[in-house]
Amino acid sequence: MKKQWVLPTPSFNKxxxxxxxxxxxxxxxxxxERRGEGFLNSYNLHLIFGGEGYVFHDGERIQMGKGRGFIYPRGAYQQYGSDPSEPWDVRWIHFKTEISLPLLEEVDQSRGSFFTFDLGTGLESIFDEMYRLSANYETHSEPRLSALLYEVLGTLLQNSEPLHGSVPMEVRRSIRSAADVIHGACERPWTLDSMARLSGYSNYHFLRLFRVIMGKTPNRFLTDCRLARAKLLLVSSELSVAQIAQGAGFSQSSYFIKVFKEVEGMPPNQYRRAFGS
Known part of the structure; x- marks a missing residue:
């Protein structure tokens, strides 16, 4: 099967x-495909969902199978293809950006990025919606097409790892799963030990991995979750500040007020007056 769509330049250029x-x-x-340097003036993303293929990079042939992908920056030399005996199931996009995006900064510097990605993050359904909109293109679909592409890039930013990276995908899933549990029960009296047990790692390894994958320490993440819950309670309930502090997981209302003011620049009661209905 070979399906492809070319979209007109969008009416909005930003x-x-x-x-x-x-x-x-x-x-x-x-x-x-084999494209010379400077031939393609757009980013080129390929994600493999089945079968086998390859890319050539710096004279090396890199095997590309299920759960692997690559991005070439604008103007890069490109050489890749499907395995004739086991053709790959590949979804791909050529695209442009108006601003620098975190996922693409390293791509621009390296002249190509080759990675593994998590197959369980819904990328196929995002692509399927893009295909439906492209097959029945209408100008009012342009914002959604842009948003879907951004969702693909954002999903990969959180759920991919360089082929020779130090954090395997199953480790990333374990840490993110632990983070989701902590977020959903942020009112509990969490300790580093109880959070680490969620992932099965020692306290030391959990702390190191959490920082790498989530971009913050477990305690900072927990505090952010508690503050988010507190802000919702402030604007949607008539509970007292002390009740909200307890319901969000802060052991003392005085500490809650101190942390809230440091982060939000105002005490909880002022936040309630500013944003409450």
Whole structure:
């Protein structure tokens, strides 16, 4: 199967990112590309959901199978293709951006990024919606197409790892799963030990991995979750500040007020007056 769509230049020229050319190939063993330096003036993203293929980079042939992907920056030399005996199931997009995006900064510097990604993060359904909108293109679909592409890039930012990276995908899933439990029960009296047990790692390794994957310490993440819950209670309930502090997991209302003011720049009662209905 070979499906592909070319989109017209969008009427609004300030989208963060926008697809130009996209497609989905399965059972297409003839899929091979070799583009010279400067030929393609857009980013080129490929995600493999099945089968086998390859890329050539710096003279090295890199095997690309299920759960792997690559991004080439604008103007880069590109050479890749499907394995003729086991053609890959590949979803791809050529796109442009108007601003620098975190995922693409390293791509620009390295002249190509090759990575593994988590197959369980809903990327296929995002692509399927992009394909439906592209097949039945209408101008009012442009904002959604831009948003879907940004969602793909954001999902990969959180759920991918360089092929030779130090944190395997199963470790990332374990840490993010622990973070979701902590967020959902932030009122509990969490300690580093109880949080680490969620992932099965020692306190030391949990702390190190959490910092790398979540971009903050477990305690900072817990505090952020508690503050978010407290802010919702402030604007949506008539509970007292002391009751809200307890319901959000702060052991003392005085400490809650201190932390809230440091982060929000105002005490809880002032926040309630400013944002409460």
């Amino acid at each position: 989208y963060v990112c926008y697809p130009e050319f996209l497609g989905h190939y399965t059972d297409f063993p003839q899929h091979t």
